[in-house]
Amino acid sequence: MTKSTINSISPDQRAVEQQLVDTVIASFDRTENARLKQLMQALTRHLHDFIREVRLTENEWDKAIEFLTAAGHITDDKRQEFILLSDVLGASMQTVAVNNETIGNATEATVFGPFFLEDAPEIPLGGDIAGGAAGRPCWVEGTVTDTEGRPVPNARIEVWEADDAGFYDAQYSDGRVAGRAHLFSDEQGKYSFWGLTPTPYPIPHDGPVGKMLAATNRSPVRASHLHFMVTAENLRTLVTHIFVEGDPQLEIGDSVFGVKESLIKRFEQMPAGAPTPDGRDLRDQAWARTRFDIVLARTRL
Structure with a gap:
């Protein structure tokens, strides 16, 4: 609590509030799982501290419950509003x-973001993840190594991105699979594929999270990016993006604080017409290329 808030609350009232905190925390004392006990007691302590610090009103509590209920209603197997909420609060990045x-x-x-889907199609090295999605073609290549510089063969590389209109395939209602795929690094740890040149786009803002951003005068726009998830035996799974150098949105800010x-x-x-790395005919279309060398950490024993 702030000093002025503390001074405005009588000692008797503070004692009543603290007694409730202590009682709720003690209610978890018999929890057999030590980690669960730690989580629940810490959550209780911080939640009550928040309520007491801001002197939460009953009307504000009602609005919070309505907000969380709305987030639950809009969540389905293709949209996760709670991940979106976590993202815009910086909790995901933390x-x-x-x-x-x-x-x-x-x-x-x-x-991670809310639009990863299991069972993305496999493509060969040099294949195309676009699947008909609109956008400027982009050649992506690189290597997968460990922190000692050793190549990592057969690393599974999941990639997914939005189309030129700023939508992921999961946001369409026609069941399309586009802008996502997986592939494997070769024996030298090399990988390559065709994707789309990333562009800025707004996170879904037609739900409760979007209303919260509007109410707080925050932009829903994400900096241009391409998602990766890389897995390999005995190495730490990497979930990351790459961002586009020179993207003006980098200066404005990324709505989920994901830029590094x-x-x-x-x-x-x-x-248009510039020779492509694999001989693809793009004589009538401009394209882009980038390199992303991936370094995986060892898992802790």
């Missing part, structure tokens, strides 16, 4: 930071 300790030169992690300097990459813009 959890990422806590769970992905910096290890040597390992690639930095960032938020090391993840900003140069996307070289190529004119």
